[in-house]
Amino acid sequence: MLTSLRSIVQEVNSARDLPAVLSIIVQRVKKTMATEVCSIYLRNRHDKYVLMATEGLNPEAVGHVILSRGHGLVGLVASREEPVNLDQAETHPKYEYFPETGEERYSAFLGVPIIHHRKVMGVLVVQQIKGRTFDEGEEAFLVTMSAQLAGVIAHAEATGALVDIHSDRLPTEAKFSGIAGAPGVAIGRAVVTSPPADLRAVPYRKCEDPAFEVTFFLESLTRVRENVRKLGDELGNRVNKEERQLFDAYVGMLDDASMGGEVMERIREGVSAQYAWSEVILEHITNFQSMSDPYLRERASDVQDLGCRVLAELQQSNQEERVFPENTILIGEELTASMLAEVPEGRLAGIVSVRGSSNSHVAILARSIGIPTVMGAVDLPFTKLDGREMIVDGYHGSVFSDPSRNLMHHYQDIVDEDLQVVRMLESLKDEVxxxxxxxxxxxxxxxxxxxxxxxxxxxxxxxxxxxxxxxxxxxxxxxxxxxxxxxxxxxxxxxxxxxxxxxxxxxxxxxxxxxxxxxxxxxxxxxxxxxxxxxxxxxxxxxxxxxxxxxxxxxxxxxxxxxxxxxxxxxxxxxxxxxxxxxxxxxxxxxxxxxxxxxxxxxxxxxxxxxxxxxxxxxxxxxxxxxxxxxxxxxxxxxxxxxxxxxxxxxxxxxxxxxxxxxxxxxxxxxxxxxxxxxxxxxxxxxxxxxxxxxxxxxxxxxxxxxxxxxxxxxxxxxxxxxxxxxxxxxxxxxxxxxxxxxxxxxxxxxxxxxxx
Structure with a gap:
């Protein structure tokens, strides 16, 4: 099972979106555990658990089977926050029958909670017709899978990928925890900043004109292809045959219609060329890294190098003046003082850094200039937050994306109170x-x-x-x-x-x-x-x-x-x-x-x-x-x-x-x-x-x-x-x-x- 677990994790990490992740897990877990059913229930905004993916139950039941905490066996798992392993599920007092699922045939039931930061995000379930108790190894495997799934779901909730079942509105109030870097509260709009040619730090941005963006992408690809060929020719007499073949391989990858086709498909779905390229390249890197053949596994670094070259060209060719709103919440994987300096004076309201600590230079600088800051927000899907409304709670080290109206009111009261206290205290500066x-x-x-x-x-x-x-x-x-x-x-x-x-x-x-x-x-x-x-x-x-x-x-x-x-x-x-x-x-x-x-x-x-x-x-x-x-x-x-x-x-x-x-x-x-x-x-x-x-x-x-x-x-x-x-x-x-x-x-x-x- 360990080999299967690694393989599933690799697939999950390279999946495009949450539906793809859920589909991979129910299919692969069902196959690995040799069960008839694997299903995933996720918690919605109303604190109810909704069937979101299944392999084995009626697929038309997805989105329609809903259980409250404590109701049904799924609700029992959620309320107990621990696995429930039954050999005759239909005899349990909490068992509830849902005709639309067609699950009456299944006796064996194993459900484990999907928990992220002590909060039950959902329930992962396997079922089998023959009544039996799943053994310790099978239970441990499912618990491990749920732990892998927890972070993915939390990211999806924050970025709006987790659509509420009862409406077309996206969920709100996604919360992430970090380290309190500088005290205070900031309410504003996120601006994601990242170092150049960093594939894992490309912010998610939409494009208004996909046709133009595709043309721009192909032109950039042509320039990189020419540069790589030229570089290979220049080094032809100074490197050995194997090293020259590397440049040929680069050109071959750039000519690969499948890779470029994947990127263009995603651009046509409405995302920027930079983001589409980074997504595709990262998936290819993951695929190479998961290969059993050592030679092919080593090619992951070549794909990454090529990906960075193209990304640098895309970024350089599409340089546009950054727009910083009045209340900018600057977000990045690892912020520097120079990144802070790019924000016009008076517009920097808050700072969030995925990496770093309260002793980082940025945190020390933020405290000295009085900018609310959260450091070390490691679970924050920062590349997906550009332009989103944010709250930075520098008192408790919390970050909220897409806050609700009530949460906004709560924190606006704190901001107003802080300003009043500052004005009130000014008179004390010369007092003993x-x-x-x-x-x-x-x-x-x-x-x-x-x-x-x-x-x-x-x-x-x-x-x-x-x-x-x-x-x-x-x-x-x-x-x-x-x-x-x-x-x-x-x-x-x-x-x-x-x-x-x-x-x-x-x-x-x-x-x-x-x-x-x-x-x-x-x-x-x-x-x-x-x-x-x-x-x-x-x-x-x-x-x-x-x-x-x-x-x-x-x-x-x-x-x-x-x-x-x-x-x-x-x-x-x-x-x-x-x-x-x-x-x-x-x-x-x-x-x-x-x-x-x-x-x-x-x-x-x-x-x-x-x-x-x-x-x-x-x-x-x-x-x-x-x-x-x-x-x-x-x-x-x-x-x-x-x-x-x-x-x-x-x-x-x-x-x-x-x-x-x-x-x-x-x-x-x-x-x-x-x-x-x-x-x-x-x-x-x-x-x-x-x-x-x-x-x-x-x-x-x-x-x-x-x-x-x-x-x-x-x-x-x-x-x-x-x-x-x-x-x-x-x-x-x-x-x-x-x-x-x-x-x-x-x-x-x-x-x-x-x-x-």
Missing amino acids: CETTDGHKLELWVNTGLVADAMLSLERGAEGVGLYRTEIPFMLRDRFPSEEEQRQVYREQLEAFFPHPVTMRTLDIGGDKALPYFPIEEENPFLGWRGIRVTLDHPEIFLVQVRAMLKASEGLNNLRILLPMISAIPELEIAQMLIVRAYEELMEEGYLIDMPPIGVMIEVPSAVYQAKELAARSDFLSVGSNDLTQYILAVDRNNTRVADLYRSLHPAVLRALKDVVDASHSEGKPVSICGELAGDPTAALLLMAMGFDVLSMSATNLLKVKSVIRSISLTDARELMTTVLALPDTESVYATMEAAFKEAGLSRMLKPAIPVER
């Missing part, structure tokens, strides 16, 4: 961050771009708790020189002078990669990252530290922060190298004060050695993002476990309190610079724990200040004591929400997730 009973708390900012500095100072920032020095490294195609680094660091230090600027040494690895210094690992978050990289490459570390120290001359507002420290020796070696760089510069004539050196608390081992680390350093700074994921064993950039990443988990809160107590016991200040510090709900608890500084994105600073100024330290400590005794995250959130409502601070809470209907 002080509780009602006189406790002062310093609010600093996290920065990484030059643009961050201006916004941070406008919001009343009192310093920089985290300057991400990897950003200048990410913006280049090589390691920046010592002088280039010095200039960048000097700009930051001067912009915030006389306030302190905490510069974290190069923190790469994990989800932060440099294109010119790739780190390939199976488990990057537990691998070579942070201080581990720079201590293994002291030449990189010393150049960076020298640049920082030089930049601080005459200002002396520099603080150095060491990331990913997990043991005392790492701290001591790093300190030794910093002292070495300092002494070298003093000998060279620089007049520099030795800056404070701090340790980032990001891993559990550092939590348990916080006292010893504080004793050996000048300050501690908690990186709550990494600390949370390591304590909970949850990859914060994995959408499949995003629901388990809870920053207010009791274990996380107790670890934070332990770090504060350990640092203060050594007389050392402690700050926190993760996303948690910018959450007004959490900020109240962090202040009560005793954190000396909260460092956050500039966009959150005034919200946090408003909350701190609205409550007394005494009340905050009482609330913290209550919360630290709670057993689960849900209780923590409920308690904090009740406290905020009682204090009249409901407007500062993260907006609620809309209830799914």
Whole structure:
């Protein structure tokens, strides 16, 4: 069955549309399992399950047999969300007879739910005349098939391919989950952007004049054919016979009437030449990759190369000025800063990237300019969404395509409320961050771009708790020189002078990669990252530290922060190298004060050695993002476990309190610079724990200040004591929400997730 499964998956992946997928599955599963019937029921907008494909039942029943959740055996599978395996189905109390299907002859029944992100999308069923119980292997095979089908159905629902049974209208409110990249809500229209000649990133677009589009396609094909022939002739005397045959094969494929015919057929169905070509080529690539013959399987790369050549010609020959609507939702597989720059000023409302994380350069840039962003939306069928209405929920990491009127109203209310809160908070920028009973708390900012500095100072920032020095490294195609680094660091230090600027040494690895210094690992978050990289490459570390120290001359507002420290020796070696760089510069004539050196608390081992680390350093700074994921064993950039990443988990809160107590016991200040510090709900608890500084994105600073100024330290400590005794995250959130409502601070809470209907 494993061989059959692979073959079916290959066919499904190359299928044109949802009906083709359903047809392939019912036919192939029926044959593989040697049953008389295989059927697929899909959930419609009314939460009912409709027979959408069958091999064995009356085909005229498709679209007409409809069951509610809990009704009939199909409804039973949907409600139980687990397989139902019966040898005498007709004797089961939930059995319902539908004359139009002709299924009364079938006794054996096996149904498995089709589940995507905990939501039952449909039911996959096999039936047999002879009464018997399907064995474990057969059940496991069908469960595997349903898992393959789930993602396809979710994509079809989002792109409008799943037509509602009772009307010609397309379904609405398709929801996809990702990682919250930058807070806020954006409502607008999607513009899909992609790098050139990327076959898997061609946006779906219709063509108004199929005849013209076919002519354009054939002309482009002729130009590529001529170019390939010319290239083959030019290389004729420099390559061997086998390599020359490759160019002949390319020309042969371009002359292949069947391939061009498939493309033209799809163009005549109303899609653009680029999209039609990419579809056909990807199907051919899949077919070659599934072949058993090694030689033919290797030809898949040749087909891909040829496909990219033709696509590049189609794109270049059909360049037209991109139209960006007033509220552009920019969508792409992996967005870059240059792609954002293409959108005219004032028109970029939201950002959605299929790949990337909350630490990606685009996400950091989005937070600095206040654009709601969702990263890592891996299930988003982005190529099919161009021109569609979209909602980007940057608070919860959700993306909605074709939202309903009710959902639009819900999110428009959030947008209006956010604007009111921003206007209301403007008056606080010059006020002191002080509780009602006189406790002062310093609010600093996290920065990484030059643009961050201006916004941070406008919001009343009192310093920089985290300057991400990897950003200048990410913006280049090589390691920046010592002088280039010095200039960048000097700009930051001067912009915030006389306030302190905490510069974290190069923190790469994990989800932060440099294109010119790739780190390939199976488990990057537990691998070579942070201080581990720079201590293994002291030449990189010393150049960076020298640049920082030089930049601080005459200002002396520099603080150095060491990331990913997990043991005392790492701290001591790093300190030794910093002292070495300092002494070298003093000998060279620089007049520099030795800056404070701090340790980032990001891993559990550092939590348990916080006292010893504080004793050996000048300050501690908690990186709550990494600390949370390591304590909970949850990859914060994995959408499949995003629901388990809870920053207010009791274990996380107790670890934070332990770090504060350990640092203060050594007389050392402690700050926190993760996303948690910018959450007004959490900020109240962090202040009560005793954190000396909260460092956050500039966009959150005034919200946090408003909350701190609205409550007394005494009340905050009482609330913290209550919360630290709670057993689960849900209780923590409920308690904090009740406290905020009682204090009249409901407007500062993260907006609620809309209830799914």
